[in-house]
Amino acid sequence: MTRQLRDEDRADVVLDIDQDGHITVTLHGQPWPPLSNDADVSLGRTDVPWILRELVTEQDMPLWVIARSAGRTFKGLVVPEHLKHSDLTFPTGPPEPPRRPAPSGRGIGLGAS
Numbered sequence: 265m266t267r268q269l270r271d272e273d274r275a276d277v278v279l280d281i282d283q284d285g286h287i288t289v290t291l292h293g294q295p296w297p298p299l300s301n302d303a304d305v306s307l308g309r310t311d312v313p314w315i316l317r318e319l320v321t322e323q324d325m326p327l328w329v330i331a332r333s334a335g336r337t338f339k340g341l342v343v344p345e346h347l348k349h350s351d352l353t354f355p356t357g358p359p360e361p362p363r364r365p366a367p368s369g370r371g372i373g374l375g376a377s
Contacts, residue, residue, distance in 0.1 A: 274328065275328050276323070276327040276329065277290070277327050277328070277329045278290045278330050278331075279315070279329065280333075281309055287307040287308060287311065287312070289315060296319070309333075312331070316329065316342050321344065325344070325347075326341055326343045326344070327342045328341055329342050
């Protein structure tokens with residue numbers, strides 16, 4: 265029997281926001297930030313954009329994020345800025361059809377009369 269993975273097992277980042285708005289952050293299953301000299305520093309709901317910028321910059325790769333607050337769960341992918349527009353040659357529209365040379369009128373019975 266195979267075990268089904270929960271979303272939390274697959275997430276790179278989990279943000280748990282308590283009823284007072286304080287956030288507990290885990291990165292790959294480990295508390296983040298891993299080291300803190302100031303035990304009085306707490307992260308709040310308004311720090312979410314900063315937290316995500318820090319994590320995506322630190323990891324330098326897209327991160328699957330789950331945020332849980334008041335019984336609701338939010339999921340999303342956070343991508344570093346430099347990866348959002350890194351391939352400027354990537355087509356943004358449908359491919360153009362191949363161009364065919366214009367018919368010359370020779371060999372198909374079309375001639376000047």
